Amino acid sequence: MELRQLEYLVAVADEGGFTRAAERLHVAQPGVSAQIKQLERELGQPLFDRSARAVRLTEAGEAVLPYARAALDAVSGARLAVQERTALVRGRVAIGTVTSLGADMDVPGLLAAFHDAHPGVEITLGEDTSDRLLAGLLDGRYDLAFAGLAGDAPPGIGTQTVIDTALVAAVAPGDPLAAKASMPLRALTGRPLITLPHGTGIRAAVDAACAAAGFRPRIAFEAGNPEVLALLAARGLGIALLPAALATAHPGLHAIALTRPTPRSRLALAWRTNAPASPAARVFTRHARTFLATHAGAST
Numbered sequence: 277m278e279l280r281q282l283e284y285l286v287a288v289a290d291e292g293g294f295t296r297a298a299e300r301l302h303v304a305q306p307g308v309s310a311q312i313k314q315l316e317r318e319l320g321q322p323l324f325d326r327s328a329r330a331v332r333l334t335e336a337g338e339a340v341l342p343y344a345r346a347a348l349d350a351v352s353g354a355r356l357a358v359q360e361r362t363a364l365v366r367g368r369v370a371i372g373t374v375t376s377l378g379a380d381m382d383v384p385g386l387l388a389a390f391h392d393a394h395p396g397v398e399i400t401l402g403e404d405t406s407d408r409l410l411a412g413l414l415d416g417r418y419d420l421a422f423a424g425l426a427g428d429a430p431p432g433i434g435t436q437t438v439i440d441t442a443l444v445a446a447v448a449p450g451d452p453l454a455a456k457a458s459m460p461l462r463a464l465t466g467r468p469l470i471t472l473p474h475g476t477g478i479r480a481a482v483d484a485a486c487a488a489a490g491f492r493p494r495i496a497f498e499a500g501n502p503e504v505l506a507l508l509a510a511r512g513l514g515i516a517l518l519p520a521a522l523a524t525a526h527p528g529l530h531a532i533a534l535t536r537p538t539p540r541s542r543l544a545l546a547w548r549t550n551a552p553a554s555p556a557a558r559v560f561t562r563h564a565r566t567f568l569a570t571h572a573g574a575s576t
Contacts, residue, residue, distance in 0.1 A: 279351060281315040282344040284308050286321060290417075293331050345416035346381045346551055353554045366396040367556035372409040372421035373401065373501050374543075376472060381438070381543070383422070388431030390563045397556045413548045419557040420564065424477020426484050426515055432550035438472075438568055443481060443539040445532040446509050446516040446523035452545050453515070458533035461489040468496030468514035470505045476539045478502075485539035 281569045287297035288308065298305040316323050323337035333341060352367060385508070387399055391424060404412070409421040414432055429435045445464065447453050453463075464486075471493075472478045496514040499505055502522055509516035510528030517539065523531035545564055547553065553561070 277315065277318055278311075281311045282347050284311045285315060285337075285344050286348060287342065288312060288324065288331060289333055289337070302491060320573065322365050336559045339393050342415060349416065349551065349554060355550060357519040365394050365556055365559050367554055368398040368400065369420070369554075369556050369560045370400045370402070370418045371411055371560075372423070373403055374406055374422060374424050375403045375407065376424070376476065376478070376502050377422060377543075381422070386564060386567045387565060390560055393563065394556075394559060397560070400562075405473070406477045406480075407475040410546065413546060414550070416548075416551070419553065420545060420561060423544055423546050424480075425542050426477055426480035429544070429546060432548055433546050435544035435546045435551045436565060436568075438543045438545055440540065440542040441519045441521065443478065443485075443517050443534065443541060444520045444523045445534055446506060446518045446526065446529040447532065448510055448512040448528065449530055450512065451515070451530070454530040456532050458535055460536045461485055462491060462536070462540070464493065464534075465491045466514060467496055469493050470497040470499075470508050470514045470516040471495060472502070472505070473498045473500060476500075477514065477543070478517065478519075481539045481541040485534075488537050 284297065284301065287300050291300055292299045294308050294312075296307050298308045301308065311322065319336070319516070321336035323340060325332045325334050335457050355367075371383075371387070377383060383401075387401065390397070391399060402412075402418070406423040406425065409418065409423045410430055410433060412418040413421055414430070416440055425435065444451065445459070453459070469482075471482050482493060497505075497508050499508070502518055505516040505518060506522065506526045506529060508514065509518075510526065516523070516529070518531075519541070520531060520533075523529055545561075545568065547557070547561060
């Protein structure tokens with residue numbers, strides 16, 4: 277078994293096909309196919325199902341993929357460890373972030389400051405829901421992620437809380453509830469609610485709090501951006517469940533504190549703990565913690 281074969285395996289799995297994997301690796305497609313077939317013969321099992329239009333991993337392939345990523349990470353880490361010892365940090369750091377990250381959370385500033393300090397490190401940035409970001413940390417697609425959480429992170433993931441915020445009910449000034457300063461969460465039973473979709477930290481917090489209050493929320497509208505939720509509520513289309521800071525700052529909304537229970541969501545910097553981090557990822561983590569200690573404000 278060769279590292280090149282493992283690199284080809286990861287590329288085909290990521291790209292969903294041999295042609296795109298070859299383009300990513302800057303090699304000929306037949307060479308990729310031949311190396312994968314050789315690896316399959318060595319392991320005694322097919323790693324990809326080639327019968328469908330898109331190439332998919334078999335069960336054996338799914339089992340092998342994390343080990344392939346770990347082996348490649350280990351080799352890259354060994355090289356980077358030497359570079360780090362001589363202050364020549366190089367490599368690649370893959371960062372993920374929730375799509376609803378607020379403008380006050382200065383991720384561009386964070387990345388720019390790191391790039392200035394470590395120009396030899398390639399940085400990539402991807403957006404997704406919190407659930408998929410956490411899954412990406414576990415399977416090695418991301419080194420770190422800014423993810424929204426309603427409770428504890430899954431096993432194998434460490435976190436540092438960036439923001440912990442209460443969620444409030446936000447209504448248009450003409451809504452009958454606009455006279456209230458606070459109310460129990462159960463008062464929302466049967467009311468049309470506006471919130472983020474499943475897979476986000478805020479939605480997980482809403483669903484968990486409503487379940488604890490003994491009712492199932494009636495979701496009228498979903499959107500991936502909290503600002504859109506605020507605009508929908510301001511138009512009188514329902515009650516938006518938003519971070520308190522966003523709701524109180526919006527001129528077209530009245531914010532109502534929720535009690536018994538109070539839904540809470542937090543934004544966390546997350547990383548995997550079930551595999552060693554590369555030197556570049558370790559340096560970025562230290563940089564991010566220092567940067568975040570002096571910056572505040574975001575939505576999850």
